Amino acid sequence: MKMKVKEVADLVGISVRTLHHYDAIGLLTPEETTDTGYRYYSERNLETLQQILFFRELEFPLKEIKNILSEPSFDRQQALQLHRKLLLEKRERIDQMIATIDKTTQYIKGERDMSNEEKFQGFNFNHNPYEEEARKLWGAKAVEQSNTAFENKAVGEKMNDIYRKLAHLTNTPPESAEAQTAITEWYEFLNTHTGHHYTLEAFKGLGHMYIADERFTTNIDQFGAGLAQFMSEAMTFFADHNKN
Amino acid sequence: MKMKVKEVADLVGISVRTLHHYDAIGLLTPEETTDTGYRYYSERNLETLQQILFFRELEFPLKEIKNILSEPSFDRQQALQLHRKLLLEKRERIDQMIATIDKTTQYIKGERDMSNEEKFQGFNFNHNPYEEEARKLWGAKAVEQSNTAFENKAVGEKMNDIYRKLAHLTNTPPESAEAQTAITEWYEFLNTHTGHHYTLEAFKGLGHMYIADERFTTNIDQFGAGLAQFMSEAMTFFADHNKN
């Protein structure tokens, strides 16, 4: 079951150039390449391609997709479930946009009023500002590495260090001095390495996400059971007690 | 009610740079610009922006959006209805992808079988190969102009010529020699100017779309009542009688 480029391209509805590109950047390397240079894609290649397209549909950058797929901890089933969830969210956004259209139609006819915010319901993807952070956590280092490539190895390690440090403290109270010291480190880490400046409120909000969104929870808990819960509490305490 | 760049950007969830860009390419020019160079956006600007974002969501290139919006025949209501329809289609694609995910999950567990085509259900946008053509028709020249700019003027004219020629024949039978000559010209026109090669079957299918899809119908009928119906029949006849 070996397929040539065009066959694959036609099957999945992408261009030959795209397959070439994916090969070039190492995202999808054909299982076999003849000595005349012909690419032959296997069944497994097709399955990887399916994954890639799901990620792409959700607008993940290719570099990130590559990292995620190549991570040893990558689990296809889990990924599919995540995709499912994100697709549902996307569908909801579309529904919102349709609603906005209907409202606008009425508004034009003078049948109703409309606030400026309403006029843009559904577009606001920045409506969930943690999506970005979710990507970072989902396959922790994966995304980090996709950024500046070199010093990030150290950065990824640092990140893991902090997680591990915190994981050792999960049976001490989140308000304890050690816990707060570690959380302070986490706060500073995020502010110096994500490009994002976190206000205390945002930091607290992020903490909530750790337990509200299972994507966060499952990934954080890989470093130790209950870590997400623990971090969330510690982050809340930190935020509430540093508003000088 | 004058708004500055950042206010607009924050309201609709895009970047300031994007607004600058839209201004630079003449897609959205702020209603007022102070002598210090500050951009001030009006209510009307916001409404245009809403339109732009709808088009963008449906992946129309900016150049095309610009042409469409600036066409005198542009009707906001009609546009909104088209957007609505396309969004519904997009939602359906998402549903298909979700179904594909569910199937894949079962497939992995060995609970069912799955063909290669099934694995990519929902991605295949080229599944509706007429979308492209729909864009071309929707604001006929608008899209054409967006391509190579100069010789396209001639091409657009040619296109209109053929439409007009056919419109004059709507009360002759579609099998008549004149009608078939004109349709042949149309067939050749499409094959030489769209980059797409139309097989006879595809040509016939396109003809069906002219009456099946109202987007086509309304636009074609602008050249004469019943033209879409007429062309459809002539195209079918042409296809059926030219299979060597």
Next chain:
DNA sequence: ATTGACCCTCACGTTACGTTACACTTTATA
């Protein structure tokens, strides 16, 4: 043996912004 449909590798082009860099304005605050 030939031909038409595919395949390859460059390599430059394109779209829609992101990202500094650097200077000027406006607004909030002391």
Next chain:
DNA sequence: TATAAAGTGTAACGTAACGTGAGGGTCAAT
């Protein structure tokens, strides 16, 4: 009213994900 903070302006180069030829081999069928 001075001064800082926040916002805004114009360059101008960078980037992601391919598109689009150019020029030249390869394969399967006739």
